[in-house]
Amino acid sequence: MTTQPSTQADLAKASPVFDGRALRDAFGSFATGVTIVTTSGPGGVDIGLTANSFSSVSLDPPMVLWSLARTSLNMDAFRDSGHFAVHILSADQETLSTRFASKGIDRFEGLTLDRGPGNIPMLQDCMARFTCKLAYQYEGGDHVIFVGEIVDFGHSARKPLVFHGGRYGMLLPKQILASVNSPDEFSNLSSDDLLYQVSNAYFRTRQTVVEKLESHRWTAEEYAVLSIIGREDGLCVPQIVARSEQVRGKGISASIVQKLIVRGLLHEADAGDGHVTVRLTPEGRLAVLELIAIRKSSEADVQGSLDPSEVQLLKHLLARLEQSANAVAPT
Ligand SMILES: Cc1cc2nc3c(=O)[nH]c(=O)nc-3n(C[C@H](O)[C@H](O)[C@H](O)COP(=O)(O)O)c2cc1C
Structure with a gap:
């Protein structure tokens, strides 16, 4: 026994x-x-x-x-x-x-x-x-x-x-994988493919900005909301969510706006037509200035060792790529 x-x-x-x-x-x-x-x-x-x-x-x-x-x-x-x-x-x-x-x-x-x-x-x-x-x-x-x-x-x-396996990762929902025609096609995406390179460059450069924001105690979502309102003061919450969807490809939660109101960076104002809009407070304006400075400094980090002519060329090519993607996008 x-x-x-x-x-x-x-x-x-x-x-x-x-x-x-x-x-x-x-x-x-x-x-x-x-x-x-x-x-x-x-x-x-x-x-x-x-x-x-x-x-x-x-x-x-x-x-x-x-x-x-x-x-x-x-x-x-x-x-x-x-x-x-x-x-x-x-x-x-x-x-x-x-x-x-x-x-x-x-x-x-x-x-x-x-x-x-x-x-x-x-x-x-x-x-x-x-x-x-x-x-x-x-x-x-x-x-x-x-x-x-x-x-x-x-x-x-x-x-x-x-x-997983000693490395950080993010979840990729299976339905996104399923939207790719066949698994073979997906696994054949190689580091030489334009799509691969553009996505990789996007994630790497975005990480630079996110880390810089976090080191200044801002989240990417807060940045998105304040930069949208910094450009267009006086939007209502659904408009802010829609704008963030256009810019980021995903909407932010309305609770972020609420948090920024509680922090005294935004306040609600009656637009006079029955709608309540969200506006920057004086503290919010200062925060937007800080975020602009962070964005400029991240821009310099991202441009890194590229020379100005390479930056111009890259901007031109990315604009062309966006046009061509718009042209083939399903309506
Ligand atoms: C992703 C990740 C998960 C970890 N999980 C644990 C854990 O579950 N328990 C633990 O004791 N340490 C874990 N560690 C290690 C501790 O975070 C690390 O040793 C830390 O320095 C311990 O701090 P302390 O010595 O001040 O307690 C993990 C580290 C990482 C990066």
């Missing part, structure tokens, strides 16, 4: 010895989202780290779990604080994930925080946020598993940041 190993030491003795790299790679084949888990440490110090070990556990009572490496210097803080918050990151928050996995820096520097129970720091503008009361802790080999009971949560419609 075999007996169940009961202690950590028994488990270690009973475990087969695997190649660590291979095991890590096998674990990494499971695609996950990315979270930042925060709590408050001794003396009220803000603590947080990137974690992808998060999982939902139970709906009733509502519970989640995540696991922390025993090597973490913050183990005692998570064990003792009594509360933690889990923030699910959106696709444009990769730099935040990298920041919260880096050592020797102030991970919270420059971030605008909310406060939860026990004064725990709560990040803003994530895809979802769960405020938890620590319910259980379990030994899990070289990790400790924390189970929390959710005391509050929020959720917004964004695209998630994905982690």
Whole structure:
């Protein structure tokens, strides 16, 4: 008769010895989202780290779990604080994930925080946020598993940041793949194809702007709204959403406009014809000026080592490409 190993030491003795790299790679084949888990440490110090070990556990009572490496210097803080918050990151928050996995820096520097129970720091503008009361802790080999009971949560419609095979990614819905004639055709798209090169250049250059915005504590959505209103002050919310769809290929959520109103950057004004329009406040005008400066500096970054004649040629070719795409677009 075999007996169940009961202690950590028994488990270690009973475990087969695997190649660590291979095991890590096998674990990494499971695609996950990315979270930042925060709590408050001794003396009220803000603590947080990137974690992808998060999982939902139970709906009733509502519970989640995540696991922390025993090597973490913050183990005692998570064990003792009594509360933690889990923030699910959106696709444009990769730099935040990298920041919260880096050592020797102030991970919270420059971030605008909310406060939860026990004064725990709560990040803003994530895809979802769960405020938890620590319910259980379990030994899990070289990790400790924390189970929390959710005391509050929020959720917004964004695209998630994905982690797979040690790399960040984004979700590509299967229906987009299905819209391509055949899978073969899709996989034959090579780095020599114009479509591939244009998309690649777009994503890389856009990333430069997104990172610069994030380093100034702006999101791409906030930038979109403020730059639209900066150009055309006095639009109503559905018009702002429609304009953002034209510019970005996807609309922004009306809640972003609401947030900017709460922050005092926009205000609602009666247009006199029964419509309520959104206008910039004096603070909003300053924000638009800051965003213009960020955009100009990103433009310089993107142009990088291209000389002015190459930039002119590229602009001309991109305009031609857009015309030709418009000409073949289904009406
Ligand atoms: C995508 C990603 C997921 C991670 N998941 C975890 C995790 O679930 N648990 C953990 O302890 N560390 C995880 N880490 C590593 C920690 O974020 C990293 O070691 C951090 O420096 C730990 O901070 P601390 O030592 O201040 O606790 C992850 C890192 C990345 C980039």
